[in-house]
Amino acid sequence: MRRHxxxxxxxxxxxxxxxxxxxxxxxxxxxxxxxxGSAMAQDxxxxxxxxxxxxxxxxxxxxxxxxxxxxxxNLEGVTVxxxxxxxxxxxxxxxxxxxxxxxxxxEDVGKFPDTNVAESLSHLPGISVDRNFGxxxxxxxxxxxxxxxxLLLNGQTLASTNWTSDxxxxxxxxxxxxxxxxxxxxxxxxxxxxxxxxxEGSIGGxxxxxxxxxxxxxxxxxxxxxxxxxxxxxDKGKPNASLFYSWKNDANTFGVLGSVMHSDRVIxxxxxxxxxxxxxxxxxxxxxxxxxxxxxxxxxxQGVYPTAINTAWFQQERKRDGVSTGLQWKPNDGFExxxxxxxxxxxxxxxxQSRYGDWSGSAASANSLGFNNGVATNGSYGAGAPSxxxxxxxxxxxxxxxxxxxxxxxxxxxxxxxxxxxTGSTGGSNGIYSAQFQGYGGYNWNLAGxxxxxxxxxxxxxxxxxxxxxxxxxxxxxxxxxYFQADFAHDVSWGPLNQIEVGIKATNHYNGQDGYxxxxxxxxxxxxxxxxxxxxxxxxxxxGGLNGTGSMANWTTISRGGLKDYVQSLVTSxxxxxxxxxxxxxxxxxxxxxxxFAGDSYRGNLGMRYYxxxxxxxxxxxxxxxxxxxxxxxxxxxxxxxxxxIAYDLRDDLVLRFAAAKAIARPRYQQMTPYVALDDRTLTxxxxxxxxxxxxxxxxxxxxxxxxxxxxxxxxxxxxxxxxGYILNTNVEETHFNLTTLQDAxxxxxxxxxxxxxxxxxxxxxxxxxxxxxxxxxxxxxxSHADTSNSFPLPYNSKNSFNLSPYYEQGPWxxxxxxxxxxxxxxxxxxxxxxxxxxxxxxxxxxxxxQINDHIRVSLDATNLLDETYFVYNNTPSQPLNAYKNGxxxxxxxxxxx
Numbered sequence: 033m034r035r036h037x038x039x040x041x042x043x044x045x046x047x048x049x050x051x052x053x054x055x056x057x058x059x060x061x062x063x064x065x066x067x068x069g070s071a072m073a074q075d076x077x078x079x080x081x082x083x084x085x086x087x088x089x090x091x092x093x094x095x096x097x098x099x100x101x102x103x104x105x106n107l108e109g110v111t112v113x114x115x116x117x118x119x120x121x122x123x124x125x126x127x128x129x130x131x132x133x134x135x136x137x138x139e140d141v142g143k144f145p146d147t148n149v150a151e152s153l154s155h156l157p158g159i160s161v162d163r164n165f166g167x168x169x170x171x172x173x174x175x176x177x178x179x180x181x182x183l184l185l186n187g188q189t190l191a192s193t194n195w196t197s198d199x200x201x202x203x204x205x206x207x208x209x210x211x212x213x214x215x216x217x218x219x220x221x222x223x224x225x226x227x228x229x230x231x232e233g234s235i236g237g238x239x240x241x242x243x244x245x246x247x248x249x250x251x252x253x254x255x256x257x258x259x260x261x262x263x264x265x266x267d268k269g270k271p272n273a274s275l276f277y278s279w280k281n282d283a284n285t286f287g288v289l290g291s292v293m294h295s296d297r298v299i300x301x302x303x304x305x306x307x308x309x310x311x312x313x314x315x316x317x318x319x320x321x322x323x324x325x326x327x328x329x330x331x332x333x334q335g336v337y338p339t340a341i342n343t344a345w346f347q348q349e350r351k352r353d354g355v356s357t358g359l360q361w362k363p364n365d366g367f368e369x370x371x372x373x374x375x376x377x378x379x380x381x382x383x384x385q386s387r388y389g390d391w392s393g394s395a396a397s398a399n400s401l402g403f404n405n406g407v408a409t410n411g412s413y414g415a416g417a418p419s420x421x422x423x424x425x426x427x428x429x430x431x432x433x434x435x436x437x438x439x440x441x442x443x444x445x446x447x448x449x450x451x452x453x454x455t456g457s458t459g460g461s462n463g464i465y466s467a468q469f470q471g472y473g474g475y476n477w478n479l480a481g482x483x484x485x486x487x488x489x490x491x492x493x494x495x496x497x498x499x500x501x502x503x504x505x506x507x508x509x510x511x512x513x514x515y516f517q518a519d520f521a522h523d524v525s526w527g528p529l530n531q532i533e534v535g536i537k538a539t540n541h542y543n544g545q546d547g548y549x550x551x552x553x554x555x556x557x558x559x560x561x562x563x564x565x566x567x568x569x570x571x572x573x574x575x576g577g578l579n580g581t582g583s584m585a586n587w588t589t590i591s592r593g594g595l596k597d598y599v600q601s602l603v604t605s606x607x608x609x610x611x612x613x614x615x616x617x618x619x620x621x622x623x624x625x626x627x628x629f630a631g632d633s634y635r636g637n638l639g640m641r642y643y644x645x646x647x648x649x650x651x652x653x654x655x656x657x658x659x660x661x662x663x664x665x666x667x668x669x670x671x672x673x674x675x676x677x678i679a680y681d682l683r684d685d686l687v688l689r690f691a692a693a694k695a696i697a698r699p700r701y702q703q704m705t706p707y708v709a710l711d712d713r714t715l716t717x718x719x720x721x722x723x724x725x726x727x728x729x730x731x732x733x734x735x736x737x738x739x740x741x742x743x744x745x746x747x748x749x750x751x752x753x754x755x756x757g758y759i760l761n762t763n764v765e766e767t768h769f770n771l772t773t774l775q776d777a778x779x780x781x782x783x784x785x786x787x788x789x790x791x792x793x794x795x796x797x798x799x800x801x802x803x804x805x806x807x808x809x810x811x812x813x814x815x816s817h818a819d820t821s822n823s824f825p826l827p828y829n830s831k832n833s834f835n836l837s838p839y840y841e842q843g844p845w846x847x848x849x850x851x852x853x854x855x856x857x858x859x860x861x862x863x864x865x866x867x868x869x870x871x872x873x874x875x876x877x878x879x880x881x882x883q884i885n886d887h888i889r890v891s892l893d894a895t896n897l898l899d900e901t902y903f904v905y906n907n908t909p910s911q912p913l914n915a916y917k918n919g920x921x922x923x924x925x926x927x928x929x930x
Contacts, residue, residue, distance in 0.1 A: 115841045115848065116808065119800065120743045122219075130628070130636050131225045131677040132689055132735050132749060134158075137218075153239065156222060157749065157796040157812035160833050160854045174224060174751050175792050175816030175829040176236030179759070180697040180727060183239045184231065186372055186436055188451070189539070191511040193459030195380035195428035216276060216291050216356050218242040224751070225691035225733050226675045228624040228639025229519065229533055235697045235729040235755060243372055246278045246287025247360045253278040253289075254930040265576075265899075265919025266300030266347070272923075280360075287360045295352040299382075302575055303916035304484055304584075305342040307714050308780070309864060309906055310392065312337060312401075312408075321393035328398045336864065336911070337401060337408035340714075341477050341486040342388030343575060343584045344916075351379040368440040375433040384424040387587050389475045389486050391417045392714075397474065407910050410478040419488060421469045421497055421562060422713070423590035430459035445523035452516050460509035460545060465599040467590065468713065469562045470500035482871075482903050482915045483579035494562035494588040499555040501713070501772050504603050507612055509545040511701070533626040533639070540619055543701040547612020550603045551771055565598055567591035577899060577917055610660045614651040614705040614720075620644070636678030644670035645698070649722050651706030657776055658769040663706060665722045671696065687737045697727040699759055703784045710779060712772040718761070718782040725786050729755045743808075744801040753792040760787035760824060761860035782860060788821035792829065806842030811835065824867055825858035844883040851876050862906055868913065871903035887930055893923040 118137050125135035134156040150171050154161045158174045173181045184190075223230060224237045231238070255276045262269035272295050280287030310322060312329045354376035362368040391397070397416035401408045434455035441448045473490030490496070519535035526532075567589040575585045626639030646668040652660040675693035682688055703720050710717035735749040761782045770777040794816035802808040813834040818826035833854035840847045852875040862868040876898045881891035897920055904914040 115839050115846055116743055116802065119808075119810070123739075123743060123745060123800065125219065125221060126745070127687065127737070127739060130679055131223060131227055132691055132733050133221055133223055135219055135221045153220060153222065154852060155810065155812075155835050155837060155850065157747075157798045157835075158224065158237075158751075158794075158814045158816075159222065160814075160830055160852075171239070172828045172830075173222065173236030173239075174753070174796075175794055175814075175818060175826070176753065176755075177758075177826070177828045179700055180235040180755075181237050181239065182231065182234040182697075183241070185241050185374075185434065186243055186438075187231070187240055188434075188436055188453055188515060188517075189231075189455060189513050189541075190374075190434050191432060191455040191457035191513055193430055193432070193457040193509045193511045195378075195426075195430055195459060195461070216243050216289075216358075218244045218248075224749075225677055225731065226673070226693040226695050227637060227677065228626040228641040228673070228675050229535060231537070232622065232641055232643050232673055232695065233697055235695045235727055235731070235753060243356070243358060244278070244289065245360050245370065246280050246289040246358060247284055247362060249278045249280070249287075249289070251278075251280045251282075251287075252930075255928065257925055257927045259923050259925040261297060261921055261923040263298050263300060263919045263921050265302065265573075265917065266298045267571075268298045268300075270296035270298055270349075272296060285362050285364075288358070290357045291355065293352070293354045295350070297350045299346065299348040299350065299918065301344075301346040301348075301916050301918050302578065303344045303346075303902075303914060304575075304578055304580065304912075305344050305386070305388075305914050306338045306484060306906075306912060307340045307342065307388075307390070307392070308338075308716070308862065308913075309336040309866070309911060310339055311335070311864065319393075322395050324395045324398055324401070328395075328401055333403065335403050335406040335408060337411065338477075338479070338484070338911075339392035340388050340390040341484045342386050343580060343587075345385045345570070345574070345589075346382060347384070348380060348382035353377050366442050368442075370436075370438045370440075372436040372438075373434065376431070378430040378432075380426075380428040380430065382424075382426050382428075383592050384422075384426070385589060386420070386422040387584070388422075389413070389417065389419045389477065389488065390714075394418065405910065407479070409910075410476070412474075412476040414474045415472055415489070417472070417474050419471050419473065419475065420500070420713070421471075421587070421590065423467050423595045425465045425592060425596055427462045427464075428459065429462055430457065432457040447521045449519045450517070454512070454514050456510070456512035458508065458510050460507045461505070462508065463506045464504065465596045466501075466503040467499065467565070467595050467599060468501035469497040469590075471497040479910070479912060480579060482901060482905075482909070482912055484912055485579065485581050486584060487581050488583040492583070492587050494566045497562035497588075499558055499560040502552045502555055502599050502602050503550070503712075503771065504552065504599050504606065505547065505549040505609075505612075506606070507545050507547040509543075511541075511543045513539055513541045515539040528629045529627045530630075531628045533628065534624065536621075536623045538619075538621050540617070541701075542615070542617055544615030545613065545702075545707070547609045548606045549609045549612065549771060550606045551774065552599075552602045553774075554772070555602070560598070562588055562590065565591050565594040567594065577901070578915060610652040610662075611654070611708070614649070614702075614707050616650075616701055616705055617648040618701075619646045633682075634678060634680040636676070638676040639674070641673040641675070642670070643673065643696075644668065645726075647704065649705055651722075653706065654768070663722075669726065671728075685739045687735075687739070689733075689735045689737070691731070691733040693731045695729045695731055697729070699724040699726065699784070703759070708768065708781070710768055710770075712770050712777075715770075715777055716780045716782075717768070719766075721784050724759060724784060725757050727755055727758050729753050741801065745798065746801075747798045749796040749798075751792070751794055751796070753790075755790045755792065755826075756788075757786040758788070758790045758820075758826065759784050760822075760827065762787075763861050763865060782862075787824070790818055790820045790826045792816060792818045792826060806840050808839050808841070810837040810839070824861060827859055828857055830854040830857045845881070846883075847878075847880040849876070849878045859904075862913075866907045866911075869905050869907070871905060871909065873902065874898055874900050881925075887928055889925075889927045889929075891925045891927070893925065895921045895923075 121137040122135045126133055136152050150161050153159050160172045172178050220241045222237050222239050257274050259272045260269055274293040276291040278289035312333055312335055356374045359371040391413050394417040397414045399412040399414055402410040436453040438451045475486050475488045477486040517537040521531055521533040523531050622643040624639055624641040626637055628637045649665040651663050653663045655661050673694045677691045680688045704724055705720045708717055708719040732752040737745055737747040739745050762785050764781050764783050765778055766781050767776050768779050796814040798812045800810050816829055818829045820826055835852050837850040854873055856869050856871045858867050858869055860868050877895045879891055879893045883889050899917055899920055902916040905912050
């Protein structure tokens with residue numbers, strides 16, 4: 033049963049302050065400025081997109097809108113319809129940008145058969161997502177870990193907590209895309225190269241989601257969507273709805289918009305799992321329960337064997353209800369005030385059951401083990417080997433909100449802006465009830481490719497599965513930030529420059545968790561069996577497509593309500609557990625200066641950003657058996673981050689770009705704290721590390737873009753990242769207090785460390801074009817190769833990935849097919865210092881729509897049509913770990929616009 037505790041950390045109150053000088057890269061970028069010969073143009077990647085045009089002439093003054101970094105969202109005032117129109121808007125953003133940028137518009141989100149904005153972004157070159165629960169959530173940009181990419185709402189952080197209380201949550205410095213309805217999204221821009229005026233913290237790229245503004249829309253705009261989504265593996269469906277309204281006065285000086293949304297999604301993930309591997313005849317392993325008889329394993333034999341085979345059943349209903357609002361006041365051409373508010377409440381209650389044979393400590397019961405190339409691929413165990421059924425019911429609720437206020441002033445040749453805001457989120461687990469039942473009888477097993485198999489010798493008999501363990505815990509968490517930002521831009525005539533931008537930013541961030549856990553004595557000998565809590569048999573079709581045996585697919589389940597009632601009857605108190613409690617306070621201060629330049633055939637920017645970060649971490653350190661002492665750790669770091677971007681028009685339809693920059697990415701908040709999550713059954717867990725340092729990277733990018741016809745592009749982008757101090761989850765053995773057995777035990781722990789240096793280099797190719805007769809195609813391919821200073825790959829880096837998306841649009845009909853493919857990628861170091869790999873993943877989605885009239889559109893979307901298996905293995909596919917299927921989802925949509 034899984035619980036959450038905190039490991040020790042070495043107490044230290046000494047503040048760490050590391051000074052850095054401006055590097056040779058900084059000097060090279062400054063030299064690049066004076067090598068340019070003419071004036072500048074404001075970065076049109078942050079301006080109102082217009083049809084592609086020549087670069088601004090020398091000494092052309094910047095317009096008020098051009099000096100406004102939020103003006104990119106103004107393109108939503110243009111009325112467009114159809115797939116081609118939405119693609120053209122995104123292409124305009126890309127073409128007019130000074131840096132290397134890809135973008136999607138609000139229409140892209142609606143036209144792709146995607147469940148959230150993250151999946152829409154995955155169609156862009158160099159971007160891939162992880163789909164562990166059948167829904168895209170972890171966004172990787174240019175082959176980098178999702179933790180290295182920031183996601184901003186209107187340029188600002190949106191607080192984030194998760195439902196799992198997972199310290200390794202890759203989105204702990206970003207936000208959940210599914211919080212936003214497509215109706216309020218103006219556009220999403222992926223900045224693959226840094227600019228001084230964009231917040232630091234990203235190495236792969238920064239995604240900026242801009243919301244719509246009422247003065248950019250027609251008065252009394254009303255749009256909405258009603259849909260019904262069905263998952264074939266769950267054999268259930270749920271309704272969803274959203275509504276958006278925008279109003280403005282006749283003078284076009286004041287407007288207000290708002291939206292409401294309801295989302296309900298059923299997840300039914302079924303799979304097989306292997307908890308890990310052990311070595312035979314390991315001289316460092318003196319545990320007698322791991323020593324096989326000579327007739328089973330020869331004394332000189334070498335190899336590894338799996339320790340357990342599990343059939344996992346994860347059921348969850350994800351409910352989201354949200355409201356958002358936007359107010360805009362522009363009394364004259366010299367002043368503008370904008371307010372954005374968002375509040376979303378989510379429920380992630382889930383029920384998880386695991387039926388497995390565990391022979392990790394049953395070497396004496398082994399009858400045979402068969403090896404192939406150093407891996408035991410089959411085995412037989414007698415009646416002394418145990419089998420288990422675990423049940424977990426988790427109650428989780430996540431509330432997220434933000435309030436952003438921005439003021440802009442426009443003068444003769446200058447602009448200024450000021451922003452202040454607050455964002456907060458509460459989440460974690462409100463209660464985790466767990467119970468374990470144990471039986472005996474033996475089994476035989478084999479590894480059949482991705483799908484391991486086990487056959488139980490004894491028939492399913494709930495009365496023979498006796499209560500063996502129970503647990504209860506909860507861990508509410510919080511995340512919040514206050515910020516202030518001020519920016520100023522002024523036109524100048526300083527040789528190559530004709531605008532200078534300066535700004536400051538201050539943020540105070542708070543993240544933490546309070547853990548509570550009950551100590552429940554073992555129910556062994558209580559006489560309670562699965563027969564007292566049984567919930568019926570597994571459904572027909574369970575483990576379909578996973579090649580399970582009959583005894584794997586058919587077994588007595590635990591009653592969902594009965595499990596909770598049983599555990600509650602055993603709980604007498606739930607004290608605060610200091611080991612599961614931590615907090616982190618982070619203060620960031622930054623200022624920047626950026627110069628923008630342009631000539632008859634080129635444009636760009638260069639600048640310098642300085643940041644300083646102070647962290648204060650509080651937690652507890654283990655000082656003995658179930659004894660802990662408070663710990664306070666303070667650290668600080670700072671650096672200068674130069675950046676340079678230039679775009680050169682080789683001819684009217686051919687653009688060459690180059691960029692160079694230094695960048696950083698901070699560790700996930702929870703990774704920096706004394707946090708541990710333990711599984712008392714398998715004696716495994718994960719933890720944080722208070723000594724983690726930030727990632728640092730030197731980035732180089734170049735691209736060549738050929739806009740060969742309207743709404744078309746053929747481009748190639750080369751990239752290079754030298755990342756130092758990158759974080760890798762390693763595996764160590766540590767002693768922790770076991771709340772199930774109420775005694776110390778040795779656990780195999782996943783611990784994040786700064787692993788060394790990684791070099792990532794690659795190439796991304798993009799094609800977008802129309803074939804005529806309503807047909808068109810989007811396609812992209814990314815090659816990303818990483819070398820590291822140790823023997824393990826860079827996490828989440830797929831060497832090859834591609835997307836193909838042909839579409840048809842003629843008259844009222846439109847259709848789209850999207851096929852995505854990414855090669856295997858490393859995620860972390862597992863037991864026995866092995867590499868944990870997520871295998872090749874394919875995704876096929878489709879959508880067909882019909883425009884009934886100017887106001888009503890219907891569509892049918894289908895996702896995961898291949899019912900792809902999410903496969904995880906240990907070093908090689910011959911050592912499988914996890915294989916999951918999430919099922920296909922079909923969604924019928926009715927959209928309207930008035």
